[in-house]
Amino acid sequence: MRKLPFLFVAGAVTAVVAAGAGAWHVFGPGDVQADAKAKNTKGELTTASIDTRWPKPASNAPAEPAPRPQPVAAAPSAAPMQAQPVAEKRQAYVKPACNNPNALGVSRTVQIDTTGGPGLGMSQYRDYDFLQPGEVVLTFDDGPWPVTTPAVLNALAAQCVQAVFFPIGKHSTWHPAVLKQVLAAGHSVGTHTWSHQNLASKTPQEAKDEIERGISAITLMAGQPLSPFFRFPQLRQNAELKAYLAERNIAAFSIDIDSEDFRIHKADKLVASMMEKLKKKGKGILLMHDLHKWSAAAVPDLLAQLKAGGYKIVHIRAKDTLSTLPQYDAAIAAELQPVRTSNARPISSVIQTVD
Numbered sequence: 243m244r245k246l247p248f249l250f251v252a253g254a255v256t257a258v259v260a261a262g263a264g265a266w267h268v269f270g271p272g273d274v275q276a277d278a279k280a281k282n283t284k285g286e287l288t289t290a291s292i293d294t295r296w297p298k299p300a301s302n303a304p305a306e307p308a309p310r311p312q313p314v315a316a317a318p319s320a321a322p323m324q325a326q327p328v329a330e331k332r333q334a335y336v337k338p339a340c341n342n343p344n345a346l347g348v349s350r351t352v353q354i355d356t357t358g359g360p361g362l363g364m365s366q367y368r369d370y371d372f373l374q375p376g377e378v379v380l381t382f383d384d385g386p387w388p389v390t391t392p393a394v395l396n397a398l399a400a401q402c403v404q405a406v407f408f409p410i411g412k413h414s415t416w417h418p419a420v421l422k423q424v425l426a427a428g429h430s431v432g433t434h435t436w437s438h439q440n441l442a443s444k445t446p447q448e449a450k451d452e453i454e455r456g457i458s459a460i461t462l463m464a465g466q467p468l469s470p471f472f473r474f475p476q477l478r479q480n481a482e483l484k485a486y487l488a489e490r491n492i493a494a495f496s497i498d499i500d501s502e503d504f505r506i507h508k509a510d511k512l513v514a515s516m517m518e519k520l521k522k523k524g525k526g527i528l529l530m531h532d533l534h535k536w537s538a539a540a541v542p543d544l545l546a547q548l549k550a551g552g553y554k555i556v557h558i559r560a561k562d563t564l565s566t567l568p569q570y571d572a573a574i575a576a577e578l579q580p581v582r583t584s585n586a587r588p589i590s591s592v593i594q595t596v597d
């Protein structure tokens with residue numbers, strides 16, 4: 243994860259004025275910084291100081307991820323890897339066993355019918371205020387990542403808590419085994435684009451490609467259907483993109499409480515900050531990033547403090563599974579397939595042992 247240069251020409255962006263001013267609301271100081279509004283000139287629906295929201299790489303992260311995606315099937319033949327379109331269907335769920343009688347646990351599991359693309363998270367969407375006072379939903383973005391994502395999973399498992407994860411497509415192709423660990427632990431897994439671009443700065447087609455490539459890649463790497471949940475990178479969106487998600491029956495997840503773990507790099511300070519914001523707001527969807535080592539380190543103490551404070555964890559599940567689009571499945575599968583050219587010569591005529 244590194245900061246990508248924003249090379250996009252502002253004039254190329256189709257400015258879509260956010261429909262319904264009530265859909266966007268600025269919370270008080272501490273939640274949303276005022277400068278976001280000043281910069282919000284393109285009809286984006288945003289929260290916070292978006293320019294600072296790009297997650298910085300964790301210091302324990304490799305400088306450069308593995309350059310080659312890991313093919314799922316090691317088929318030696320020239321036949322392209324077949325992507326299996328995932329049919330929309332009801333999502334099966336078996337609640338994981340809990341062996342810790344003193345665990346925080348999940349107090350309530352809610353099922354979301356994503357038909358029509360509902361928006362969740364009161365900082366950007368105001369239709370569904372479904373959490374009761376004291377209820378918290380844990381969400382983790384930008385994985386899967388080695389070390390840090392498994393550390394988060396361990397901390398959640400120790401307290402028998404389920405969360406919602408929003409992995410990035412590229413990261414999923416680099417670390418599919420970690421992605422599968424997240425799913426195996428019973429968490430809900432949505433998507434967070436192919437490469438974490440600011441979609442509000444893209445053309446509609448580019449933005450759609452980012453969304454769909456992420457969905458197809460993560461589904462392919464997961465080897466199973468995902469939840470039709472999506473979170474916009476940096477929470478940047480516009481009405482047209484939200485409408486696209488609605489068309490695809492994908493719920494858009496915003497937030498209620500930002501951990502701001504992009505700037506708070508000490509676990510104890512991060513926990514103190516999150517608890518302070520939670521105390522002020524009383525409930526909400528909490529945003530963290532499972533690719534930061536300080537965020538992973540903060541989870542055990544966060545859960546302990548949530549339990550001590552009498553907070554309740556709500557787990558969000560989807561009623562139906564996420565469907566992929568076949569053309570994007572095929573494109574992603576072709577990209578991940580090692581290249582074989584049709585005019586390749588026999589190996590012995592190209593490569594010979596000479597010494």
Ligand SMILES: [Zn+2]
Nearest residue numbers: 383384475476
């Ligand atoms: Zn993100």
